[in-house]
Amino acid sequence: MKRISILGSTGSIGTQALDVVRQHPDRFCVAALAAGRNIDLLVKQAMEFRPKLVSVETKELAEKIKLELPSDIDVLYGEEGVTAAAVHPDAEFVVSAIVGIAGLVPTLKAIEAGKMIGLANKETLVTAGNIVMKKAKEKDVPVIPIDSEHSAIFQCLQGEYPRCIERIILTASGGSFRDLTREQLGKVTVGQALQHPNWSMGAKVTIDSATMMNKGLEVMEAHWLFNLPYERIRTVLHKESIIHSMVEFKDHAIMAQLGTPDMRIPIQYALTYPERLSISSEPLDLVRISTLHFAELNFERYPCLALAYEAGRRGGTMPAVLNGANEAAVARFLRGEISFLAIEDTIAEVMAKHDLIAEPALEDIFEVDRWARHAAFSHHVTGEG
Known part of the structure; x- marks a missing residue:
């Protein structure tokens, strides 16, 4: 019986991971679930799989969900809650499926705690690949890719x-x-x-x-x-x-x-x-x-792919800039603020403004991520809203 924690349990990867657990109840059990704001689905998951701990995004959501769950399920929130799910003592395998750079710290914490990692969070390696893989090697922790390609x-x-x-x-x-x-x-x-x-x-x-x-x-x-x-x-x-x-x-x-x-x-x-x-x-x-x-x-047809190769080859903080600018630009597109083609223009402009740090610490990566997001959110594309 393999005991697992799922970070991002209400997302696409998280729900499908739970379906795998559902198909093999004699092989897997759930130790912890971490989600964001979809508490209705999280409650259903918790009632079905009975984890020891669940985590949500805010204190208000945690207080609300406590009223709907049995008292033997701990309810936490925020970064502390996600970290607790990642390092839960009952879990031996952690599915890292939180979208975005928010998945980086919990994944690192899980590695430090010696948990086997099933990695579905691209941004963890994109923004801090050197730090993450060095820590995994140091702790002798397997990082098994979940993305279909990897x-x-x-x-x-x-x-x-x-x-x-x-x-x-x-x-x-x-x-x-x-x-x-x-x-x-x-x-x-x-x-x-x-x-x-x-x-x-x-x-x-x-x-x-x-x-x-x-x-x-x-x-x-x-x-x-x-x-x-x-x-x-x-x-x-x-x-x-x-x-x-x-x-x-x-x-x-x-x-x-x-x-x-x-x-x-x-x-x-x-x-x-x-x-x-x-x-x-x-x-x-x-x-x-x-x-x-x-x-x-x-x-030429897919400039974002070219930008990614460029950021990867330049290394240092440039991949984190690309990632942060992309997340912000995609959010603006989904809100109807910019056009589809403005996503790539925004990323290219933000990358062009960045002063690269060749060997960043974790703090540098998060600072650069914040800068890139702000630059992308405030970037004005000609003809766009």
Whole structure:
């Protein structure tokens, strides 16, 4: 029986992780759940899985939720609550699925406490990859990727020598607007952007998929997870989302991991590694699919991907600036304040204004993140609101 804590339990990854737990009640139990403001769903989760602790965003929400939960479930809030869930003594495995840089400190705390990490929070490695992976190595803590692309690479590398890797190839669906021209992108709406053709994800990640920033963040994440330089990390467009990523070896053999676009599969693999369990999902039928398509990802069509490669190569605080500016710009787009194309313009402008710190401490990363968000929120795009 593996005891787990889920940070971000009411989000897309968190709810699917709990579905995996639900399918295997003899293999998993829940020690702690941390959520934000969706207390109605959190109450249902807590009543079903009976964790020892739950955490919410504010004191007011904590006081409200206490009235609905049994007295044997501790209720905390804020950063202290999330940290308590991350380091809960009953938990041996922590699913880090809080969206944004808010997931960084709890993940670090879990690593320091010796917990095995299932990482679904890209920003943890994007903003502080050097610090996080150094701490994981120091504590001898496995960091197992949950993102479908990094899980695919992780699976392809089982039993292989890292020195034999030529490059890794991250596949991208192309997001909601993959068939639109740059001119057409100038007129798209928030509602259209949130309609992903293959995956069911949260709003922020779905927008990132449409701009291709999601793939850019994954490139930076892969750099830290697999210890490869950026010139050996390639991205390709693959509309079907059947091949989740590939590894090319020195002899030019390529290994790929295939499956239906169901996030429960990489979540379950992270939870059961190195074992595999059955799962109630549709099996992949290659005969029915018949054809798989691939195409180059053009930096001119997807400037956010180019910005991510640039930030990763420059290193230091630049990835944190890119991430903070992107989160702020996406929030402005979702509120209808700027256009879809203004997201990339905002990020580029904020990056251009930043004085890079080559070897940042954790405090520098958070300070730079605050600066980037403020700059992006106050940035005026010509013709925008």
